[in-house]
Amino acid sequence: MFDKLFSPIKINQCEIPNRLAVTAMVANYCNEDGTASDKYIAYHEAKAKGGWGLIITEDYAVNEHAMGYKYIGGLWNDGQIESHKKLTDAVHKYDSKIFAQIYHAGRQSGSLVNGGVQPMAPSAIPCPWLREMPRELTIAEIEQIVEDFGDTALRAKKAGFDGVEVHAAHGYLIAQFLSPYVNKRTDKYGGNFDNRTRFLKEIYENIRAKVGKDFAVTVRLSVVEDMPGGRDMAESRILAKLIEEWGFDALHVSCAVYGDHNRQIVSPMYVSHAWQADLAAEIKKIVNIPVFTVNRINDPRMAESLLEMDKADIIGMGRGSLADPDLPNKAKAGDLQSIRYCIGCLQGCTGALYVGGPITCLVNPSLGEEYKLDYSKVENPKSVLIAGAGPGGLEAARAAAMKGHSVSIYEKREFLGGQFRSAAYPPSKGELANYTTWVTNELEKLGVNIYLNTEVTKELILDKKPDVVIAATGGNPLVPPIKGIDKAHVVTAEDVLLGNVSVGDKIVVAGGGEVGSETAAHLGMQQREVSIVEMRSAICMDLDGVNKYYLKKILNEYEVGAYVNTKVVEILDDGVIVENSQGQFTLAAETVVLALGYKPNNGLTEQLKEIHHNVITIGGALKTGNALDAIKEGFDVGISL
Missing domain, CATH: 3.40.50.720 (NAD(P)-binding Rossmann-like Domain)
Known part of the structure; x- marks a missing residue:
């Protein structure tokens, strides 16, 4: 069933036992000083034990001010090497190989997480999510960061990593230099294509000079930034050929930058499966080095089909590895029913990061607890x-x-x-x-x-x-004491969704939180005339920005109305009296749906x-x-x- 998926592949001199890769994901499991914690080591070891061919760690900061998150790994000084050697030793007990992803967050950072300094960037343009004004880097600072990348790669080699991945994607510092969306410089690091790519080229040359020709050095690239004025595929094709010419050993094709208004670095369930695979396939046509594809690939059969179609050489399943670290072993054994599939909810894997916490997983509550869990049977069963x-x-x-x-x-x-x-x-x-x-x-x-x-x-x-x-x-x-709320045409959102009740063509949904907005979208897609009434200042307020963006697109497409800062006063036989700052008025309704919480x-x-x-x-x-x-x-x- 999985002849291609479980075949080996070489990146430089590193032989990887299969084509399943754990792509880099911020976990926030390290110590604040960048050293590896027991929690962090056990988290990666579980994946190695589970049979993943290649594990790529998250965002190792190249200096103490390069961090985009407070508890990520770092190899900016020799004192950090020992703890990360424990990590690579743990992974190497199994057949897996492990690469360290190395990066500088640039403007996608903040003084609260990067050692108390103002973020830095090619140009003084804030990140859409973090919004802290960055300082434009000087030439001397750029040259020092180039050295930092090389030194970090060398420490990764000393720590026992099998390779490094240079993070030039997702809007971090290298991506910022590459992108006309962020880089507005007019010196040798800005303006035309050759100037904007100079930073990445110098970083590669510095790394290669320090780690030698036989150490695997790969790069992750956002080939489409999905932002107005961002880098597009036409330019990325040129860059991909240069990347191979310079000497990178593999190219990890990804997309996007920070911000709500694109298909996202980590796509929600609103986005189709494997949507980036065609972009990887385009790159694969013009380079000879191995190409990774990633994003919303959660089934080994899906991965096998992408390899069969020659879309990519290695399949990344970052979130899939969170949901089930044992996915490769289960797939190899043909036990697909036992795989705990990622559902694309983003609640634990990215939701916690928005508030600076460690990642969790809705479907895998043991995530991050691997270092302390005991599954041995109890002596006295209850x-x-x-x-x-x-x-x-x-x-x-x-x-x-x-x-x-x-x-x-x-x-x-x-x-x-x-x-x-x-x-x-x-x-x-x-x-x-x-x-x-x-x-x-x-x-x-x-x-x-x-x-x-x-x-x-x-x-x-x-x-x-x-x-x-x-x-x-x-x-x-919740059923508040609203006059008329006990009428027969007043129903709950759950009963509507499950099809337990029939609804009319004109519907008012009371409550514009997650449940109310999703129920309204469900009804809107049935081409009903739907209005949401919400007491707060906006609908979908309890959703993260990305999921909110996609849900509101559906609501807008199906012309679902929304009355915010508005409360339900009374439910009539054929409508709902509501009230806001403009006074009271009546919305026609054959059915009233309650979504006011629990x-x-x-x-x-x-x-x-x-x-x-x-x-x-x-x-x-x-x-x-x-x-x-x-x-x-x-x-x-x-x-x-």
Whole structure:
């Protein structure tokens, strides 16, 4: 099935055992001084154990002010080498090879994370996301940074890395010099194409002079920046041929820069799978060195087909490796059902980075915990009864069963997944169902007993006498005391999404958060006349900028109206009275959809505490949250029993 995927390939003198690469992703797992932590080492070791052919680490800073994040690796001084040697030794216990990605963040940084200095760039133009004004680099500073890259590459070699990847993509400093979108200089490092590429050429020459001819040196390049005035494919074709001519050993084709208004460095589920592969294929036609492709490739069969079509030589699955570090080994064994596929939600892998935290993963709650988790069976197994089969309850059941406990799940509805099931219904979110099908398959293998259409009651607990009860009953929709809210044509967003109710052609959605906006998009695509009423100043406020951008594009395309700073006053038989600063007015409505949030459904917890000494409440039954929180809480409780 995977003849090409599991064939070896050489980059310079480094032989990589298969074509699956973990591409560089910021994890924020290192120590603040750039040294490798136990957490960081174990995180990479899990991937090597899982069978990935090549692991490319995140963004190693070339000097102490080059960092775009506070807890990334660094090799700007010799004192950092020892800890990263422990990393490469850990990876080399397996067949995997490991490259250090080296970079300078340039303007895509800030004084809070880069040692307290003003960011620097080719020109004084702020990053769209970070917005801190950068200082234009002097010629002398540019020359010093060139030396820093070479010195960092040499330290990477001393630390046992099999190669380095020069990060010239994603809007970081080298990409800034390459791009007329950012580089407005008129000296020898700006203006025409040869001047803008000079910085990268000098960096390569400096690295090669210091590491020697047999050490693998590759480059990651955004061939399309997706920004007005940014570098385009026509220029990148020229640059690709130069990159090979200079002597780089492989070319990693990527796209984009920081900002919400492009298909993104890390694409959300709104973007098609493997959308960058055709760009890599264009580059592959004109160079002879190995070419990587990446982005929204989450299935080994998808990867194999790209190799068969000669789109690329190596397939990057960064986020896929977060969701399942064991993906290569499972694919090689033909066990595709056991692969925990990335769903493209971006909630843990990029969402945490926006606030400076370490990455997590919605579908893989063990991510970042590899260094301290113990999966050995308990000596005294318990009987564990879980009330509720939402994502938190399902994950608690999986973790507890892995530890050897006898686990039963009771769900009052006829399906597993809870509110996460309806979350897969809005446009572009169908992959959310992958998690529910995966965890269901795992629970079957683990022998977990599942009872549907069965509500947990005091009588059931007294009859079954479990050692532990986990209340994972989720939340109930908020139904505020609005006049007319009990009318028959007033329905919940979940019932609309699941098709439990029929709706009219004129619809008002009360609530413009994530659930309300996605439900409105779902209805808009059915060509209904939809309006959102939101009390806050904007819709989609609880979404990150990238997902918000794509969801609002759908809402705009399907002409969904939005009334912000507006509240629902009364629901009529044929409309909704609303109020804002302009006064009261009526919106026609045959159906009113409530998406006003949730409140904890913790009534069962209060009842059971009267008769049971060990009741643990998790997820939405404890406090309002999301699936990321619920799955992590469920896993933590289950694994610790």
